[in-house]
Amino acid sequence: MLTASNISSLVIDHLDEQVYDPNIAVAGLYCDYNAQEQSTTNMLGAILIQLFPGDGTREPAQQAFRRAQLGGRAAKLSDLIKILKATIALLQRVFICIDALDECPPEIRLELLESLQGIVSASPKTTRVFLTGRPHVRDEVTQYFPEAMMTLITPTPRDIELYLEMRLGRDPTPAAMDEGFRAKIMEVIPKKISPM
Amino acid sequence: MTFIWPDYANLRKLQYPVATCVLRLLHYFKQTTARRTKTLITQFGPPNHRGTASTAKRSIRKRIMERMPSTESFGSGNFGSGNVQSFGSGNVGCGNITSILNSNVTVNEIDEDNQIKKWLSPLMPQARHKSVQSEGVAGVGGWLLEKNEFRKWSSSQGEPKRAILFCYGDPGVGKTHMKSVRKPSQTTGYC
Numbered sequence A: 001m002l003t004a005s006n007i008s009s010l011v012i013d014h015l016d017e018q019v020y021d022p023n024i025a026v027a028g029l030y031c032d033y034n035a036q037e038q039s040t041t042n043m044l045g046a047i048l049i050q051l052f053p054g055d056g057t058r059e060p061a062q063q064a065f066r067r068a069q070l071g072g073r074a075a076k077l078s079d080l081i082k083i084l085k086a087t088i089a090l091l092q093r094v095f096i097c098i099d100a101l102d103e104c105p106p107e108i109r110l111e112l113l114e115s116l117q118g119i120v121s122a123s124p125k126t127t128r129v130f131l132t133g134r135p136h137v138r139d140e141v142t143q144y145f146p147e148a149m150m151t152l153i154t155p156t157p158r159d160i161e162l163y164l165e166m167r168l169g170r171d172p173t174p175a176a177m178d179e180g181f182r183a184k185i186m187e188v189i190p191k192k193i194s195p196m
Numbered sequence B: 001m002t003f004i005w006p007d008y009a010n011l012r013k014l015q016y017p018v019a020t021c022v023l024r025l026l027h028y029f030k031q032t033t034a035r036r037t038k039t040l041i042t043q044f045g046p047p048n049h050r051g052t053a054s055t056a057k058r059s060i061r062k063r064i065m066e067r068m069p070s071t072e073s074f075g076s077g078n079f080g081s082g083n084v085q086s087f088g089s090g091n092v093g094c095g096n097i098t099s100i101l102n103s104n105v106t107v108n109e110i111d112e113d114n115q116i117k118k119w120l121s122p123l124m125p126q127a128r129h130k131s132v133q134s135e136g137v138a139g140v141g142g143w144l145l146e147k148n149e150f151r152k153w154s155s156s157q158g159e160p161k162r163a164i165l166f167c168y169g170d171p172g173v174g175k176t177h178m179k180s181v182r183k184p185s186q187t188t189g190y191c
Helices: A004-018 A040-049 A059-067 A077-089 A106-122 A135-144 A157-169 A179-193 B008-014 B018-030 B033-044 B053-067 B081-086 B090-102 B112-120 B125-135 B148-155
Strands: A024-030 A093-099 A127-133 A149-152 B164-168
Touching: A004 A024, A004 A093, A004 A127, A004 B125, A004 B164, A024 A040, A024 B125, A040 A077, A040 A106, A040 B112, A059 A077, A059 B112, A077 A106, A093 A106, A106 A127, A106 A135, A127 A135, A127 B148, A135 B164, A149 B148, A157 A179, B148 B164
Parallel strands: A024 A093, A093 A127, A127 B164, A149 B164
Antiparallel strands: none
16 A cells, blocks of 8 residues: 555656756656666666656667667666766766565675665765665665664554545445544554554 | 569668768769669669659559568667678668658658667566556555655755665555454455
8 A cells, every 4th residue: 555666656746747948857766576687777768768758868778879879788887877977967967766575685786785885976966866675775875874864764644544435435345444443443543453 | 674662670780880871872973863863773673664753753652561561570680790791782781771761751760869879778667656556545655745854865966865765664564454344244354
């Protein structure tokens, strides 16, 4: 009901809504256990593509693509990092949101964090990175970003109420429901779940 | 005479000697219109063409459109520079490209932009975003946007210390608990 992905999608939408300037870019990426093509290069590539609406931001990628003999040679991680740095340097602000780091295999996760570290340190004033993941990834994030801000995601009583209302609204057997039971659900479940 | 169509695999191989093709293109456009049309007819026209140049052009355009690769299949595949020769003689190849350009099927059609995107990544984060978006319940998690950390992160400008915000938590918290409350007479849960 309140997953890291929900939070990520909420943040991406929130940032998107606020941004009208093409020189401010929002890039979102969801890590996925099941994704076959999940490599650091592909992940950074997917982020880069989302920066293209900005003025002239296609050019570093275009030049690299042409140098790679029109894409005949596969994009390398080092290329991608260089292109990303050059592209971000053309923009005023860049928000990069990466969801569910724990769904990345550990070696890719570390490579990704290391790449991000390089990208952020190249333009620390422009780049803003939003990450989500299970608590065990926390140490890795701190390892690369000692100053990262941390926030715990846990549903608030209000979240639980909103969720229950939605679920009860979709009840497949509404006849079995009465006001008393409904009230009991709305009272007991939020208390049971929320640690807040 | 034999016709060598610029099929997809051959086109990709042809991209290699781009410089040569550009020179040939320049040479091609220096010619008179009549001469270009003639080249087109010999390259793409119906065998033993006897109609006017305009009817030939129409048929050429149609045939080129039929033969054009869809941009979908672009971007993958091997790039064998050693195979350039396999496309007939190099001259014919460049001639075909110039013909394509002249018949209003522009480079746009081949679409470098899409090729670049495919070269960069096969991942489609937008698709996942849409599915997550549709699962979300309006308002749930909205508190995060009001939180101090989030505000600092999203609004701070030029403060490298606030560049990273990490949100951690166990996914799906709540679902299991939901099953714990049931109406005694009922067998179906609410989650």
